Amino acid sequence: MSAKQYKILIMGASYGSLLATKIxxxxxxxxxxxxxxxxxxxxxxxxxxxxxxxxxxxxxxxxTRKLPGALKAGGPADFNPSDFDLVALAMQEPQYRSPGVRDLLEAVALSKVPCMSIMNMPPLPYLKRIPGLDTYVLRNAYADASVWDAFDPASMTLCSPDPQAFRPPEEKVNVLQVTLPTNFKAARFESDKATTILRDLQKDIEAIRYDAGDGQPVELPVKLKVHDSIFTPLAKWAMLLAGNYRCVTKDGPRSIKEAVHSNLAESRDVYDWVRDLCVALGADADDLVPFEKYANAAQGLERPSSAARALFAGAPNIERVDRLVQGIARQKGLNNPVIDATVELVDARLELNRKKV
Structure with a gap:
C-alpha cells in the first residue's frame, strides 16, 4: 500500500463504483x-x-466491505471538495448541469483539487491542454459548456474509461458487472505533485491479489495506467465512433458487436480516420490502439452502448463525443461522411426525444 492514505471523492456511483473498488x-x-x-x-x-x-x-x-479502505456515499451537498486529495468525475456529461451537482462541480473547480475525469466526453478544460485546439467552437457539443468555465486546465486530467460494465437490471443498484475488464488509461497532470497521487494509486492497484474464497489469491484485471502523453486517453475516441455511436440506427439500437462487425470495412475506415485525427492533434501512433485489437474485443460486446440505450429510452441529452470529434476534425479541414451521418442520426433522435419531454 502507499505510504499515504488518500481521500478521494468520486462524483457518480454507477461506473464510479468500479474505480472506487480498485482504489x-x-x-x-x-x-x-x-x-x-x-x-x-x-x-x-x-x-x-x-x-x-x-x-x-x-x-x-x-x-467492498471486506477491503482495507473505507467507502461512504452521500449527496452533492454533503461534501467539501477541499477535504479531498483527488476528485474523479464519473457521471455522464449532461448530469453536471443538474441542480446540486452543478454547485459541487463549481466548488471542485474553485478548490483547485486535482480532478480526473473518467467520462467518455472529455471536459473542456482538458481539451485546453491540447496545443492549437480552439475549444470555444466546441462548446456546442456539450449539454452546458458553462459548467466547466471555472476550471484551471492544469487541475484537470482525463482517464480513458476503457473497461465496460453495467448494472444488472435485476440486481440492487450497488451491483456492477464488468463485461470488458480492460485498463483505465490516465494522462498525467501538469504538476508532478498531482501526478504522484495517480502513480501511487497505480502501484496499489497493480499489487492487488484477491482471494475469491478458495484460498488461491488471483491477480485482478482492470488496472490504472498513468501515461505522460496527454493524448493517450483519446484512444477511446476511435472506439466510440466506430462502435458505440454506430449502435444508433434509424430502427433502434444494436449491439456494439453488430455495429462493428456487420460492416467491418466501414468500421475500420471510421476507426482509422479517427486515429489519424488524433495523430494530427499531436498523438503518437503508439499511444493509440490498433483496430484489430478493438475489433477482437468488440466480439464480446453484445449489448448496445450506453449512449444508444439512453437515446432510445427517451433521454433528451446524451454525451456527444460524435459531435465533438466532428467539430475537432472541421478545425483541421477534415470530414468523414459516416461520422456526419451518425451525428445527424443522433441529432434527429434527440430532437424527437425533446419534443416528448
Missing part, C-alpha cells in the same frame, strides 16, 4: 456522490463488483 484495495478513503437511495444502500451494504478473471470460470465477486 479501496490500497487502503484509501473513497466517497461517492450519488442519489439518496443509492447512498443509503452503499452505506449499508457497500458496493458489489463482479468481473471475469482470466483462467477462472464464472465471475469473481468483490464485496
Amino acid at each position: 479501496l484495495f490500497g487502503g484509501h478513503h473513497v466517497t461517492m456522490v450519488c442519489l439518496p437511495a443509492e447512498a443509503e444502500l452503499f452505506n449499508a451494504e457497500g458496493a458489489c463488483i463482479r468481473l471475469p478473471v482470466k483462467g477462472r470460470s464464472g465471475l469473481v465477486e468483490i464485496d
Whole structure:
C-alpha cells in the first residue's frame, strides 16, 4: 500500500463504483456522490463488483466491505471538495448541469483539487491542454459548456474509461458487472505533485491479489495506467465512433458487436480516420490502439452502448463525443461522411426525444 492514505471523492456511483473498488484495495478513503437511495444502500451494504478473471470460470465477486479502505456515499451537498486529495468525475456529461451537482462541480473547480475525469466526453478544460485546439467552437457539443468555465486546465486530467460494465437490471443498484475488464488509461497532470497521487494509486492497484474464497489469491484485471502523453486517453475516441455511436440506427439500437462487425470495412475506415485525427492533434501512433485489437474485443460486446440505450429510452441529452470529434476534425479541414451521418442520426433522435419531454 502507499505510504499515504488518500481521500478521494468520486462524483457518480454507477461506473464510479468500479474505480472506487480498485482504489479501496490500497487502503484509501473513497466517497461517492450519488442519489439518496443509492447512498443509503452503499452505506449499508457497500458496493458489489463482479468481473471475469482470466483462467477462472464464472465471475469473481468483490464485496467492498471486506477491503482495507473505507467507502461512504452521500449527496452533492454533503461534501467539501477541499477535504479531498483527488476528485474523479464519473457521471455522464449532461448530469453536471443538474441542480446540486452543478454547485459541487463549481466548488471542485474553485478548490483547485486535482480532478480526473473518467467520462467518455472529455471536459473542456482538458481539451485546453491540447496545443492549437480552439475549444470555444466546441462548446456546442456539450449539454452546458458553462459548467466547466471555472476550471484551471492544469487541475484537470482525463482517464480513458476503457473497461465496460453495467448494472444488472435485476440486481440492487450497488451491483456492477464488468463485461470488458480492460485498463483505465490516465494522462498525467501538469504538476508532478498531482501526478504522484495517480502513480501511487497505480502501484496499489497493480499489487492487488484477491482471494475469491478458495484460498488461491488471483491477480485482478482492470488496472490504472498513468501515461505522460496527454493524448493517450483519446484512444477511446476511435472506439466510440466506430462502435458505440454506430449502435444508433434509424430502427433502434444494436449491439456494439453488430455495429462493428456487420460492416467491418466501414468500421475500420471510421476507426482509422479517427486515429489519424488524433495523430494530427499531436498523438503518437503508439499511444493509440490498433483496430484489430478493438475489433477482437468488440466480439464480446453484445449489448448496445450506453449512449444508444439512453437515446432510445427517451433521454433528451446524451454525451456527444460524435459531435465533438466532428467539430475537432472541421478545425483541421477534415470530414468523414459516416461520422456526419451518425451525428445527424443522433441529432434527429434527440430532437424527437425533446419534443416528448
